[in-house]
Amino acid sequence: MSQQPTTPTSELKNDRYLRALSKQPVDATPVWMMRQAGRYLPEYKATRAQAGDFMSLCRNAELACEVTMQPLRRFDLDAAILFSDILTIPDAMGLGLYFEAGEGPKFSNPIQSQADVDKIGIPDPEGELQYVMNAVRTIRKELKGEVPLIGFSGSPWTLATYMIEGGSSKAFTKIKKMAFAQPAVLHKLMEKLADSVTSYLNAQIAAGAQSVMIFDTWGGVLSPRDYNEFSLQYMARIVDGLTRHNDGRKVPVTLFTKNGGMWLEDIAATGCDAVGLDWTINIDEARRRIGDKVALQGNMDPSMLYASPQRIEQEVADILASYGQGSGHVFNLGHGIHLDVPPENAGVFIDAVHRLSRPYHR
Amino acid sequence: MSQQPTTPTSELKNDRYLRALSKQPVDATPVWMMRQAGRYLPEYKATRAQAGDFMSLCRNAELACEVTMQPLRRFDLDAAILFSDILTIPDAMGLGLYFEAGEGPKFSNPIQSQADVDKIGIPDPEGELQYVMNAVRTIRKELKGEVPLIGFSGSPWTLATYMIEGGSSKAFTKIKKMAFAQPAVLHKLMEKLADSVTSYLNAQIAAGAQSVMIFDTWGGVLSPRDYNEFSLQYMARIVDGLTRHNDGRKVPVTLFTKNGGMWLEDIAATGCDAVGLDWTINIDEARRRIGDKVALQGNMDPSMLYASPQRIEQEVADILASYGQGSGHVFNLGHGIHLDVPPENAGVFIDAVHRLSRPYHR
Numbered sequence: 001m002s003q004q005p006t007t008p009t010s011e012l013k014n015d016r017y018l019r020a021l022s023k024q025p026v027d028a029t030p031v032w033m034m035r036q037a038g039r040y041l042p043e044y045k046a047t048r049a050q051a052g053d054f055m056s057l058c059r060n061a062e063l064a065c066e067v068t069m070q071p072l073r074r075f076d077l078d079a080a081i082l083f084s085d086i087l088t089i090p091d092a093m094g095l096g097l098y099f100e101a102g103e104g105p106k107f108s109n110p111i112q113s114q115a116d117v118d119k120i121g122i123p124d125p126e127g128e129l130q131y132v133m134n135a136v137r138t139i140r141k142e143l144k145g146e147v148p149l150i151g152f153s154g155s156p157w158t159l160a161t162y163m164i165e166g167g168s169s170k171a172f173t174k175i176k177k178m179a180f181a182q183p184a185v186l187h188k189l190m191e192k193l194a195d196s197v198t199s200y201l202n203a204q205i206a207a208g209a210q211s212v213m214i215f216d217t218w219g220g221v222l223s224p225r226d227y228n229e230f231s232l233q234y235m236a237r238i239v240d241g242l243t244r245h246n247d248g249r250k251v252p253v254t255l256f257t258k259n260g261g262m263w264l265e266d267i268a269a270t271g272c273d274a275v276g277l278d279w280t281i282n283i284d285e286a287r288r289r290i291g292d293k294v295a296l297q298g299n300m301d302p303s304m305l306y307a308s309p310q311r312i313e314q315e316v317a318d319i320l321a322s323y324g325q326g327s328g329h330v331f332n333l334g335h336g337i338h339l340d341v342p343p344e345n346a347g348v349f350i351d352a353v354h355r356l357s358r359p360y361h362r
Numbered sequence: 363m364s365q366q367p368t369t370p371t372s373e374l375k376n377d378r379y380l381r382a383l384s385k386q387p388v389d390a391t392p393v394w395m396m397r398q399a400g401r402y403l404p405e406y407k408a409t410r411a412q413a414g415d416f417m418s419l420c421r422n423a424e425l426a427c428e429v430t431m432q433p434l435r436r437f438d439l440d441a442a443i444l445f446s447d448i449l450t451i452p453d454a455m456g457l458g459l460y461f462e463a464g465e466g467p468k469f470s471n472p473i474q475s476q477a478d479v480d481k482i483g484i485p486d487p488e489g490e491l492q493y494v495m496n497a498v499r500t501i502r503k504e505l506k507g508e509v510p511l512i513g514f515s516g517s518p519w520t521l522a523t524y525m526i527e528g529g530s531s532k533a534f535t536k537i538k539k540m541a542f543a544q545p546a547v548l549h550k551l552m553e554k555l556a557d558s559v560t561s562y563l564n565a566q567i568a569a570g571a572q573s574v575m576i577f578d579t580w581g582g583v584l585s586p587r588d589y590n591e592f593s594l595q596y597m598a599r600i601v602d603g604l605t606r607h608n609d610g611r612k613v614p615v616t617l618f619t620k621n622g623g624m625w626l627e628d629i630a631a632t633g634c635d636a637v638g639l640d641w642t643i644n645i646d647e648a649r650r651r652i653g654d655k656v657a658l659q660g661n662m663d664p665s666m667l668y669a670s671p672q673r674i675e676q677e678v679a680d681i682l683a684s685y686g687q688g689s690g691h692v693f694n695l696g697h698g699i700h701l702d703v704p705p706e707n708a709g710v711f712i713d714a715v716h717r718l719s720r721p722y723h724r
Contacts, residue, residue: 171664171665172665173665173668173700176663176665176666176668177665177669179665180666180668180669180673181670220621220642221642222642222663223642223644224642224644225644226663259582259642261624262623262624262642262643279584280583280584280586280621280624281624282585282587301588302533303533303534303535303538303539303541304542306538306539306543307539311542311543338535340535
């Protein structure tokens with residue numbers, strides 16, 4: 001690892017992830033996995049059982065720290081990511097988050113009208129959401145400078161889909177009805193969400209997050225115009241409002257819109273440091289289009305982890321060759337790891353990235 | 363309407379749809395809606411109740427004809443589309459199609475192994491699938507040459523997702539496991555499906571379908587390489603094997619891959635006549651990229667039909683302006699009409715396309 005003795009981050013033993021996001025030279029391509037702390041790990045299931053329900057696990061800083069650390073004990077990962085839920089903000093707004101077995105998240109008080117939007121406030125990150133900041137502080141201490149900690153939030157559009165649909169959705173008919181029939185009401189909600197996400201991520205940074213990521217899981221269900229109007233402009237506003245330096249080092253921001261491959265130029269133009277890619281685009285094309293402006297994160301199909309070790313290694317080799325020489329690539333899956341993947345296959349993947357990427361960094 | 367007295371199709375009273383697919387001049391942009399016969403229409407629900415379950419409706423040529431005709435009685439549509447299910451072929455292969463309330467289609471005998479693939483044969487379109495051909499013949503007669511009849515099939519990849527997952531899916535883990543761990547088994551299945559779809563569509567053409575469309579609803583969940591390998595190459599094989607002229611006229615083929623906006627060039631290169639677009643791409647960009655090779659079908663977000671008549675008309679005007687002057691555009695929604703749309707809004711949409719498109723055809 002390259003040393004930077006003049007800045008406080010020199011205390012990081014492994015800073016490949018942060019260096020790649022700034023396109024500084026690295027010895028090997030850094031790698032982490034979306035949902036790397038999760039149900040595919042038996043030790044996660046044990047801790048989850050100990051906590052009781054899912055939100056109790058999120059609300060307990062010690063246990064949230066424990067599950068954050070679990071994949072790092074198994075695998076040579078280059079970053080940790082805060083263990084938390086994507087819907088903490090709407091929950092703190094009073095929408096009543098709950099989980100039904102096999103059905104995903106639900107809200108008992110979904111947003112249905114202008115009056116509902118007027119009622120909600122901006123949650124205090126060191127108030128209702130302090131449990132998240134406590135988890136960040138606990139994890140950061142426990143990491144002991146081994147690897148950087150990534151904080152995160154759902155994007156305003158993605159949060160709004162759950163808040164208005166009342167849970168997961170296929171066709172997003174309620175939020176689109178609002179977008180097309182009452183756009184002013186939806187924009188009012190998006191403004192409150194953008195302010196909430198900004199304050200939430202800044203508090204995570206203040207608590208110790210060394211990088212942040214915004215997950216726009218559902219931006220890809222919009223037309224290009226509606227994506228810009230209802231999702232991207234609010235992510236851009238958040239990027240503008242973030243604390244971008246802390247502790248003597250830049251805090252990089254990654255934006256990830258699933259199914260956003262056609263809009264990479266617009267995403268890169270927000271001022272973010274990196275763009276997350278799902279597997280529906282070749283990374284060489286993404287690099288050609290935006291790789292001079294930003295770093296790229298991705299992009300192996302998570303289902304590849306069902307294949308044989310040889311097939312996984314071949315896929316890693318193909319993606320590394322597609323990206324090509326030089327820094328600016330953070331290897332990842334193109335979406336969260338599936339819950340029924342054998343953990344040893346994740347290990348094959350991570351080791352292959354490190355081993356096979358060295359020739360691209362000479 | 364332009365007359366072509368030397369060919370048998372001159373008997374079509376309205377041939378805008380077929381002319382637009384061949385980029386011949388039209389007086390107005392033709393329009394139809396995916397799932398135009400369906401649950402948003404009260405008269406459909408009445409016929410469906412009369413038939414009993416969904417497959418009984420599909421298997422009854424008179425009732426399938428009745429629901430095909432229903433939207434044409436209400437709206438000034440430029441094409442009829444065969445009323446049938448997307449999963450008739452796997453059902454005829456013996457997989458045991460059934461529907462569970464609120465859960466979508468299921469198969470009691472999903473494909474799990476090489477042995478399962480070996481067991482299935484190519485269904486005889488005038489045998490197990492004769493009920494579909496009977497519906498085509500009945501509808502064609504009932505249409506009395508008013509508008510052309512579109513036949514259709516699911517794409518091999520899309521059919522295979524249901525056959526292997528056993529029903530609808532979110533992450534498509536079973537079929538991807540097969541694609542990455544046992545690709546030869548999956549290719550064997552795809553070959554059988556490509557042969558089955560070719561023979562099925564040719565039989566529809568022989569029975570009277572004047573145009574055919576292949577729905578690749580789930581091709582967009584693949585990487586570019588896997589899309590080419592497991593979905594597009596089999597659609598291309600089908601296009602090659604189709605009867606392309608019948609009754610003295612070309613039988614145009616439309617390919618539609620949902621979330622396929624990044625791969626339009628590859629889709630257009632199959633030799634199809636038209637490419638269907640969902641709403642995640644601007645039609646001006648699609649025309650710039652492939653509109654000299656093929657016609658384009660699409661592409662209004664179906665959720666726009668929740669908005670006010672004024673907003674719907676504005677959206678139609680925007681898409682028409684985006685496509686610009688000349689023929690080669692078949693207006694449609696970017697996916698099937700939602701079941702809770704007010705029918706009168708569909709009427710506003712269809713009338714707006716005809717009224718507002720005339721200036722683009724002078």
